[in-house]
Amino acid sequence: MGVSIFIQQVLNGLTLGAVYTLIALAFSLVMGILGILNLAISEIFMIGAFVGFSLITAGVPVWIALIGAMIAAALVSIVIARIGYEPLRNANHITPMLSTLGFSMILQNLATNTWGSDPMQLTLEGWLETRFSFGLVSLSVVQIVVFVVTVGLCVLTALLIQRTDIGRALRAVAENREISRILGVRPRRMILVAFALSGLLAGAAGVLVGLHYSVITPYIGVEIGLKAIAVMIVGGATNIWGALLAGPLIGILEVLTVAYGGAAMRDFVVYGFMIVILLVRPQGLLGGSSKTSGGRV
């Protein structure tokens, strides 16, 4: 009995962790390549959730809704890059972060005015409703969708960054913007690529969260999105793969805290974990030397 509840919790934790992984990856793509914290990612994620929700409610197949939400989120992200980041890219790191904070306010307000601030409920139909039971442990189709989409997107991102010319150019910009320019990379274009990629991932995470909880509000950006910053830090902010480890880790940690410590304790544990990591190992679990994490800021 106790074991199967535990396994169930771990499965639920992995689902949540998958969502965290995607958002944290979105954060660390911009952080790792451009060295800035794009606070608006948490709201882009929320916008993605609402666009996906609206499309599904309108009868669009889930896969298409997912892609639609990703594209919408990427477009928002590109607008932010153009207006909120590019003109400020030579300022100190705090200034562009503040401008992305301005955009998060705009996006949240936009969402409350467009979709209302009451929770929006999604009723899943057909195959999405199915649950598989293994004794006392059950796994829903939605959870499987979350896992598959997350793993798929992570693999695609990895391939893009490691194997393609765009990925090489991104890494060159991350290493040294001036030298990359000499090597023929156009940093301005790479800024847009990084923001767009990060928007795609955040948008996908939004749809997945909507499917998983089947309820969303305009405040999930602050509730869930901000926690992805903790995930990024725990994994290592300048190593974008840190999120793959830290996402599931924190997802499980959070769900177990809810199960055994009370629902209200969850944020306490997650942010406490983040602060401990910042103090003990500021470069994160998978980060490089502490020197690189210091050099970025």
Next chain:
Amino acid sequence: MSNVLEFRGINQSFGGIKALSDVSFDLAKGSITGAIGPNGAGKTTIFNVITGAYRPDSGSVKLNGQELLGLAPYRIARAGISRTFQNIRLFPSMTVWDHMLLSQAPRTPMLGRLIPARKVTERAEEMMELFGITGVRDRIAVSLPYGVQRKVEMARAYAMEPQLLLLDEPVAGMNHDEADHLREVLLGLRGRGLSIFIIEHDMRFMMALCDEIHVMNYGRKIAGGKPSEIQSDPAVIAAYLGEDA
């Protein structure tokens, strides 16, 4: 004559590259000493070791007999060593006057820093007079010409009432007249009992100013002595002066 600074057996390496190999020298109290050598010879590294920015692998640095290694940079500064930088580091938001006040703050008690005492403002005026920057008192320091900024940086360093002043390429960016004026100023400071240690490429300036010169090459000290001795030292001519000729 006693020594203000004893720099003994310093080894400093960065990831396998030896920046300083067993470098030793003494600075006599009330003297002007120079360090010359090609770029990358380790001169600025010596400054960084003295001021506590680097922790050397071995050796000892003593100011008037007090060990400096292991002290935080601000403690070394308070012990009586101040410096300027090769690429000037002034505070971008501050006027010249602010710099003069700020550099005296650490030596004043906490409450005394609320309102500058007359002693402090008088010294600030005196510093600006000494380095000829009184006319730019209320200008933002970093908006001034390069040569003037160097003077502000030196005035800031000297306002701290140091026992030893470290100057990293002070005449870079100055014309002949300014350099000559600076030499007079520095000789005047020596007259007041200050010890000065200078890194500089301008040989004409150094030969006429220094009491003693140490020559660095590839992280080693290859010669040291009076300017006239240095000029005729075969190792120096081969390693350094020879390259110029």
Next chain:
Amino acid sequence: MLSSYQAGLVADGSILLLGALSVYVILSTGQLSLGNAGFMAIGAYLSSWLTVSVGMPLTLAIVISAAVSAVFGLIIGFPALRLKGLYLAMATIGFGEIVRTFFLNFEPTGGAGGFSGMEHVPLWYILGWTVFTLGCVMVTERTRWWLEIRAVNDDELAAGLVGMNTTVTKLMAFMTGAAIAAVAGALFAHQTLYIEPASFGFERSTEFVLAMILGGSSLAAGSIVGAALLILLPELLRDFVDWRIAIFGALLVAVLLVRRQGVLDRNLFGLARLWRRVN
């Protein structure tokens, strides 16, 4: 006389001003805190508990809350010595969230249900604290203490080499900011008479930052302009009340793009001084 509605606006503005000031003091050393709502929560809860449950006079309760909050500022300030820029900002977000969830779970002060029973303070009392605190910061700005704070912001390494203990300066700034935020929290609690953890979330922290950046981040007087803007603008733009947050967001972006130093800045005052000298 002010109507009670207007008095409420002035009180809100004063509290917001103090919040902006708490961010300003810390930012002056080059550190951005996105968690000052946490210090505000400490001040609000502690002072309310002291006045309601212990029966302490409010002024004493505020002083004690500010001191306790300063100790927390010291604790959160220590990581600040190792963390720079964005990492510090993220750590302070975490701190703010931890404080909020602490009070969410802490039943002695009501947990999620909130805490009440405070007595309403008159407007002059709030204004008194605001003027006093703002005055202290503005006077300090004219001393060499403040030069040290600016030196840490300008070039920490060079500040160390002119003999400044930059560690102490940064910690002092954090403690001062924490204390000011606690005063804001205490006044807020005794003005609204009901506090709950949700009042001290991330949005509150960002509101402080917003007021400070809009008003002018290079001098304390900027917080007056910032707080006034944030309070008055919604009054002037009643027709767009639904878009209030978005307008502020757009204003923030616009200020960063066009006039990064905010509405007021140090040079504006410098010009005024020059003008006086010329005449």
